[in-house]
Amino acid sequence: MTVRRAWWKTGLGLVFTALMLFPVYWMLNVSFTKTSDLRLSPPHLFPIDPTLEGYTAVLGQQLPNLGTSLLIGLGCVALTVVIAAPAAYAVALLNLRGGRTLNFVLLVAQMIPAVVMAMGFYAIYARAGLLNSVPGLILADSTVAVPFAVLLFTAFMGGLPRELLQAARIDGAGAWRTFVSVVLPLSRNSVLTVALFAFLWAWSDFIFASTLARNSALKPITLGIYSYIGNNTTQWNAIMATAAVASIPAAILLVVAQRYVAAGVTAGAVKD
Amino acid sequence: MSFPVLRERAEVADDTVSVTVPHPRRRRARRGGSPWVAAAFAAPLVIYLLVFYLWPLVRSIDLSIHDYTVRAFVQGDAAFVGLDNYIAVITSPTFLPALTNTTLFVAVSLVFQYAIGLGLAVFFRSHFPLSGVLRGLFLVPWLLPLIVSGSTWSWMMNSDNGIINSVLRAMGAAPINWLTSPDTAMTAVIIANIWLGIPFNLVILYSGLQNIPADLYEAASLDGAGSWRQFWSITFPLLRPVSAITLLLGLVYTLKVVDIIWIMTRGGPADTTTTLAIWSYREAFGTGQPDLSPAAAVGNILIVIALVFGFVYLRAQRRQENS
Numbered sequence: 001m002t003v004r005r006a007w008w009k010t011g012l013g014l015v016f017t018a019l020m021l022f023p024v025y026w027m028l029n030v031s032f033t034k035t036s037d038l039r040l041s042p043p044h045l046f047p048i049d050p051t052l053e054g055y056t057a058v059l060g061q062q063l064p065n066l067g068t069s070l071l072i073g074l075g076c077v078a079l080t081v082v083i084a085a086p087a088a089y090a091v092a093l094l095n096l097r098g099g100r101t102l103n104f105v106l107l108v109a110q111m112i113p114a115v116v117m118a119m120g121f122y123a124i125y126a127r128a129g130l131l132n133s134v135p136g137l138i139l140a141d142s143t144v145a146v147p148f149a150v151l152l153f154t155a156f157m158g159g160l161p162r163e164l165l166q167a168a169r170i171d172g173a174g175a176w177r178t179f180v181s182v183v184l185p186l187s188r189n190s191v192l193t194v195a196l197f198a199f200l201w202a203w204s205d206f207i208f209a210s211t212l213a214r215n216s217a218l219k220p221i222t223l224g225i226y227s228y229i230g231n232n233t234t235q236w237n238a239i240m241a242t243a244a245v246a247s248i249p250a251a252i253l254l255v256v257a258q259r260y261v262a263a264g265v266t267a268g269a270v271k272d
Numbered sequence: 273m274s275f276p277v278l279r280e281r282a283e284v285a286d287d288t289v290s291v292t293v294p295h296p297r298r299r300r301a302r303r304g305g306s307p308w309v310a311a312a313f314a315a316p317l318v319i320y321l322l323v324f325y326l327w328p329l330v331r332s333i334d335l336s337i338h339d340y341t342v343r344a345f346v347q348g349d350a351a352f353v354g355l356d357n358y359i360a361v362i363t364s365p366t367f368l369p370a371l372t373n374t375t376l377f378v379a380v381s382l383v384f385q386y387a388i389g390l391g392l393a394v395f396f397r398s399h400f401p402l403s404g405v406l407r408g409l410f411l412v413p414w415l416l417p418l419i420v421s422g423s424t425w426s427w428m429m430n431s432d433n434g435i436i437n438s439v440l441r442a443m444g445a446a447p448i449n450w451l452t453s454p455d456t457a458m459t460a461v462i463i464a465n466i467w468l469g470i471p472f473n474l475v476i477l478y479s480g481l482q483n484i485p486a487d488l489y490e491a492a493s494l495d496g497a498g499s500w501r502q503f504w505s506i507t508f509p510l511l512r513p514v515s516a517i518t519l520l521l522g523l524v525y526t527l528k529v530v531d532i533i534w535i536m537t538r539g540g541p542a543d544t545t546t547t548l549a550i551w552s553y554r555e556a557f558g559t560g561q562p563d564l565s566p567a568a569a570v571g572n573i574l575i576v577i578a579l580v581f582g583f584v585y586l587r588a589q590r591r592q593e594n595s
Contacts, residue, residue, distance in 0.1 A: 006399075006400040006401060007400070007401060009395075009398065009400040009403075010400050010401045010403070010406075012395075013395070013396070013400065013402065013403060014402075014406065016392065016395070016406075017406045017409050017410065020409075020410055020412075020413070020467075020470070021409060023413075023421065023424045023425060023428060024412055024413075024416070024424075026424060026427075026428055026435060027420070027424045030427060038433065039432070039433050040433075041432070041433065041438060041441075042438040042441070042442060043433065043435060043438055082316070083316050083317050083320050084317065086313040086314070086316060086317075087313060087314045087316065087317035087318075089313055090311070090312075090313035090314040091314065094309060094310035095307075096307075096310040096311065096313075096314050097307055097310070097311070102314070102317075104586075105321065107582075107586060108579065108582065109321070109325055111524050111578050111579060111582040112325075112329070112575060112578070113527070113528035113530075113549055113552075113571065113575060113578060114528060114530065115528065115549050115552045115556070115567075115571050115574070116328075116329070116332050116552070116568070116571035116572065116574065116575055117325075117328050117329075117332075118553075118556070118557070119328075119331075119332050119335060119552075119556050119564060119568050119571060120327070120328025120330075120331040120332040120335075121328050122556070122557075122562075122564070123328075123331045123332070123334075123335060123345075123564065124327060124328060126345065126346075127348075139324060140324075142324075143324050143325060146317070146320065150317060175309045175313070179313070200415065203417065204416075204417035204419075206417070206418055206531045206535070207530055207531060207553075210557065211556070211557045221417075222417055222419045225419045225420070225423060226419060226535070229423055229426070229535070236427050239423055239427075240423075240424065240427065243419070243420040243423055243424060246417055246419070246420055247420055250415035250416050250417070253415060254408065254411060254412065254415060258411070
């Protein structure tokens with residue numbers, strides 16, 4: 001009885017999931033559709049007679065953009081970890097004065113709309129010559145990840161066993177040595193979580209890319225898709241193929257690191 | 273895009289143990305180490321915040337109280353105009369509709385995201401075969417780049433070739449000009465935004481549900497309470513603090529949404545999907561001629577609104593922490 005009931009729930013769960021993921025399925029379906037079949041009414045529900053036209057277009061036109069996005073994502077990860085981890089160490093384990101204030105500032109920082117930040121950056125970059133540059137985008141994109149990273153690291157490091165830190169001190173390790181040889185290795189999971197989010201946010205960024213790199217020779221993939229939409233509205237199979245390729249990091253993340261993703265979302269919005 | 277805010281001790285779902293944060297000791301033993309060492313470790317972050325948060329914010333205030341034309345922008349000799357930009361923005365015929373659109377977009381999105389998220393969280397609460405995998409798949413919309421979701425929804429809602437209208441036609445209903453008709457454009461972007469927000473609500477509410485003691489349900493079912501009754505007498509009331517936090521956080525994030533609306537409608541047709549954030553974005557970057565001063569004024573008004581609700585959120589969270 002209980003078993004039958006449970007499988008009945010699985011069936012319902014499959015229906016819900018299918019409904020929820022339909023847009024993703026549709027993206028893939030359209031990406032395999034021939035250009036001549038795009039305007040069919042009703043459209044093919046399954047990729048009967050699939051074509052790789054769309055994907056050929058992606059490889060031909062979007063490959064450099066994918067590379068740019070990869071570069072920006074990795075740069076953003078490095079910058080975020082380098083800035084956030086030591087600061088969190090100071091707040092969580094070194095009794096930094098004003099640590100609470102810093103936490104509060106970071107919480108507030110996360111609430112500032114990206115549009116406003118984009119305008120500020122635009123004004124600064126226009127003078128500094130950083131518009132349309134990869135470093136400029138890495139810096140701007142990192143503002144999304146850094147406050148989150150500091151808060152996550154602080155929470156994690158605050159819970160590390162004190163005995164280990166004391167042991168390190170008794171062995172004569174200074175603050176820097178303790179950080180590098182004890183704290184960082186123990187915080188591996190949180191570093192991974194931060195890295196995943198920082199990469200995904202930078203990879204997905206549209207607002208900063210569309211404002212700070214509008215005329216860039218090196219475009220991130222989000223802008224590649226955006227200019228596709230604007231320019232050739234007939235080639236939706238190519239647009240959807242690009243979108244599918246741009247979703248690969250999200251897919252990898254989900255398969256490899258689902259538990260970290262869920263942990264990152266929940267981290268803290270809830271307390272027991 | 274919504275992203276999580278972190279607090280001490282993250283309570284996470286059963287399969288997410290790895291990043292669960294142990295309880296920090298409230299009172300730390302004073303340990304050695306000079307305050308200067310701590311300051312040195314925090315210095316890069318402090319400098320970073322000053323240069324990459326404070327400076328852009330100061331610049332955006334500066335933009336809003338000067339009259340920056342494109343020429344003045346390059347030469348740096350914009351005239352000081354005080355609050356003129358703010359007055360012009362508030363008295364502009366776009367302001368009231370933009371405010372109404374923002375309210376509508378945020379309120380309707382939140383209600384549905386929350387209701388659907390809660391329903392799914394309760395559904396996934398009872399473990400059944402594949403429940404973990406399916407719950408994981410629900411994260412997908414949240415992970416996809418917004419440009420991907422936005423363009424997919426645009427094509428699905430295309431008037432002539434979209435799958436949604438094909439289904440409507442097959443059922444004998446009249447097709448709808450989702451994105452091109454002023455009557456339905458707002459509904460269309462709200463539908464897409466609800467879809468985007470469900471994962472966030474599901475994950476947070478689900479982990480909130482994990483903290484409701486199972487024996488409460490056992491006692492209730494011994495007393496003969498059905499699942500409907502259990503939901504309204506146990507789940508919903510005990511989940512209230514988590515619900516408040518989810519909704520307030522969602523509100524702060526939804527207020528600043530630009531990407532999804534811009535990609536789908538660019539605020540049109542006839543401004544029917546122009547929210548404050550979209551208005552600001554369009555003034556600054558949506559046309560060939562960046563008009564940064566009014567855009568910054570709109571943006572700063574948006575900051576004030578976001579911060580008001582942000583502080584309500586922080587207070588709600590502190591209260592929950594102390595309880």
